[in-house]
Amino acid sequence: MSGPRHDGAVLPGGVLGILGGGQLGAMFAQAARRMGYRVEAISDVADCPAARHCDRLHVGDYADTTFLTAAAANLDVVTFEFENVPSAAGAALAAVVPVRPHPDVLHTTQDRAREKAFLERHGFACAPHRVVRSREDLEAAVVALGLPAVLKTAAFGYDGKGQRRIDTPADVAAAWEALASGAGDRTFVLEGWIDFACEASVVAARGLDGAVAAFPTFRNVHRHHILDVSSVPAGLPDRVADAATAITARLLGALDLVGTACVEFFVTKGGEVLVNEIAPRTHNSGHLTIEACETSQFEQQVRAVCGLPLGGTRAIGPAAMANLLGDCWGLDAADRHPAAPIEPDWAAALAVPGVRLHLYGKTHPRAGRKMGHLTALAATVDEAVNRVTEARRRACRGPA
Ligand code: AMP
Numbered sequence: 001m002s003g004p005r006h007d008g009a010v011l012p013g014g015v016l017g018i019l020g021g022g023q024l025g026a027m028f029a030q031a032a033r034r035m036g037y038r039v040e041a042i043s044d045v046a047d048c049p050a051a052r053h054c055d056r057l058h059v060g061d062y063a064d065t066t067f068l069t070a071a072a073a074n075l076d077v078v079t080f081e082f083e084n085v086p087s088a089a090g091a092a093l094a095a096v097v098p099v100r101p102h103p104d105v106l107h108t109t110q111d112r113a114r115e116k117a118f119l120e121r122h123g124f125a126c127a128p129h130r131v132v133r134s135r136e137d138l139e140a141a142v143v144a145l146g147l148p149a150v151l152k153t154a155a156f157g158y159d160g161k162g163q164r165r166i167d168t169p170a171d172v173a174a175a176w177e178a179l180a181s182g183a184g185d186r187t188f189v190l191e192g193w194i195d196f197a198c199e200a201s202v203v204a205a206r207g208l209d210g211a212v213a214a215f216p217t218f219r220n221v222h223r224h225h226i227l228d229v230s231s232v233p234a235g236l237p238d239r240v241a242d243a244a245t246a247i248t249a250r251l252l253g254a255l256d257l258v259g260t261a262c263v264e265f266f267v268t269k270g271g272e273v274l275v276n277e278i279a280p281r282t283h284n285s286g287h288l289t290i291e292a293c294e295t296s297q298f299e300q301q302v303r304a305v306c307g308l309p310l311g312g313t314r315a316i317g318p319a320a321m322a323n324l325l326g327d328c329w330g331l332d333a334a335d336r337h338p339a340a341p342i343e344p345d346w347a348a349a350l351a352v353p354g355v356r357l358h359l360y361g362k363t364h365p366r367a368g369r370k371m372g373h374l375t376a377l378a379a380t381v382d383e384a385v386n387r388v389t390e391a392r393r394r395a396c397r398g399p400a
Helices: 023-034 065-074 087-094 103-109 112-121 135-145 169-180 238-255 297-306 346-350 381-395
Strands: 015-019 038-043 056-059 077-080 129-132 149-153 163-166 188-192 198-206 212-214 218-223 226-232 259-267 273-279 319-325 355-359 370-377
Touching: 015 023, 015 065, 015 087, 015 297, 023 038, 023 297, 038 065, 056 065, 065 087, 077 297, 087 103, 103 112, 103 238, 112 129, 112 188, 112 273, 129 135, 135 149, 135 169, 135 188, 149 169, 163 169, 198 238, 198 297, 212 238, 226 381, 238 259, 238 273, 259 297, 319 381, 346 355, 346 381, 355 381, 370 381
Parallel strands: 015 038, 015 077, 038 056
Antiparallel strands: 129 188, 149 163, 149 188, 198 212, 198 218, 198 259, 218 226, 226 319, 259 273, 319 370, 355 370
């Protein structure tokens, strides 16, 4: 316990731990160090994006509680950027240091079946679904929900991994084979396919005192189940955006979450907002807050987990963010990378006015891997979206 404290707050000079070493951890570390904190990341790989941005990197196995306890010895508070860690990891850390959000939140949100049960218990509308544990369950769920539907592994799924869309009864066997053969505990969720008008998300922080500050609602477009472009303002009727914000605030309270989190929504054609997923951490759709909002989602995470007042969330203008996946480094006709990935043309991207480049320092581009993103501010949201997509098109060696 090295940092100065005030009214339970961890003040600048304190040591913040982040579980996970990916880009979310790297951007958290950048924000925290700018504010005068030391940051120590805990990662299962040494060559990770956070390595270049933190004061110390602890490398070990997330299942090794002795390693985690030793890593936490010098920390004032721990938060996380990656939720697919064993429950025992959170418990081991929480035994020696405040962990925010509390590991119980991780336990609820890291498993789609538990998350859906939580949503139902608290009366949050979400996609119709059934928990599936066998091929027979799946057949029954398809009958109950109808098609199309999407089968998702309950645990360890993100960015479309562990998902199969089922369009016709003939797809059922293939979807089951594809997912059940690789799954550890063979628990799945079948969700009815939502013919949504658009997707949206709300990133919000909740402080130690229970105060909630939400960023404006973002509009999100996914490609192949992976976030492609986020933009603000979302262009939703006030009633819809306000409902998404209110649901998010209520959800964070119901989870008793301290930290930054994101709730992803399907907005139906009738203007209903259905909760799709909860991420109890900063989120890809919130990256544009770095340039576009009074406080970034990463600074907000620092403030929340340190027990400080939350920052302003207002967007200073229309903005958009486009992800840069490994695909941009070039794909051959068979959808594989050529022997040597081709570096995208960053100069061409940066020639587009208002565009900012973020690269995460990952050395191996792979199809679907998040390597970086582009953000642009503009006079209108359409212009901001045009700028980031045009910049990406100019840079990319593969399909942009
Ligand atoms: P997820 O990892 O569950 O957030 O899914 C990634 C993306 O796949 C979502 O953002 C949607 O674009 C799409 N998707 C997932 N589930 C559904 C669903 N039940 N209905 C329609 N689209 C979905």
